[in-house]
């Protein structure tokens with residue numbers, strides 16, 4: 302444990318699983334600079350700032366993550382006239398981070414590399430802050446396969462572009478393969494929240510995580526396209542037959558990294574279009590805004606249910 306600077310509290314008052322980076326070097330560092338958050342163990346009292354965090358919600362868009370914080374403040378009864386929710390990462394424009402009660406909301410940008418960097422620093426932040434029993438949920442957007450636009454998909458398995466439940470990364474020039482395990486019980490709990498709300502279709506399905514929005518997702522409308530419409534259609538139909546119901550760009554790295562470090566993790570994404578019917582995201586702006594709010598409402602309901610069931614957030 303990096304024990305320098307302002308971090309003096311013991312690991313007490315917790316029942317369960319602490320966040321634990323798998324890298325042993327982190328424990329021996331005198332100072333840990335979380336560069337892309339503009340936070341550090343020697344300049345910030347991370348246990349005081351973040352020690353009560355139980356839920357971390359992440360998504361690509363900074364404004365979505367700010368809106369989610371304001372929404373959660375109202376839902377948790379923590380909002381009051383004049384309340385402000387400052388961006389904790391104000392010293393950088395890489396990511397934004399907001400906190401209300403036990404809920405942390407962080408943006409990750411587009412795609413695996415941006416999300417991976419954010420997750421390295423987020424997991425270390427939660428470790429330095431001595432957080433325990435933390436649930437991480439991605440509240441995102443995606444392209445649906447065979448679903449009515451606006452449907453919400455709760456991910457059963459995050460799979461790669463060849464439909465395998467793995468996340469591959471080059472480490473020291475070698476290909477390293479990580480599992481993309483997601484918590485089945487958490488996914489079922491989230492499905493129940495969709496059923497409680499009954500506001501929009503909610504399905505459990507596999508999510509394909511790609512490293513590109515255009516050719517990587519079989520689109521015909523990018524600047525490059527090296528295949529025919531028939532090839533595209535066959536690929537998406539094969540994906541559907543493999544249980545894939547949506548495509549996005551972050552689920553596999555989230556599953557791999559959070560799963561390895563003792564975090565419960567789930568992915569909840571709304572579908573903006575049905576990819577069997579087209580490639581362009583061309584619904585009116587206000588429709589897309591309302592779609593983006595759906596995962597937020599579902600996850601907000603989930604957090605309230607968990608907190609109500611726990612009575613005391615420390616019992617989570």
Ligand SMILES: O=P(O)(O)O[C@@H]1C[C@H](O)[C@@H](CO)O1
Pocket residue numbers: 360361362410411412440441442443514549550551
């Ligand atoms: O959380 P967001 O809405 O950013 O997720 C999806 C996947 C990519 O990041 C992006 C592509 O438009 O949207």
Ligand SMILES: O=c1cc[nH]c(=O)[nH]1
Pocket residue numbers: 442443444445514518548549550573582
């Ligand atoms: O089609 C889509 C829509 C949103 N996000 C994606 O990654 N793909």
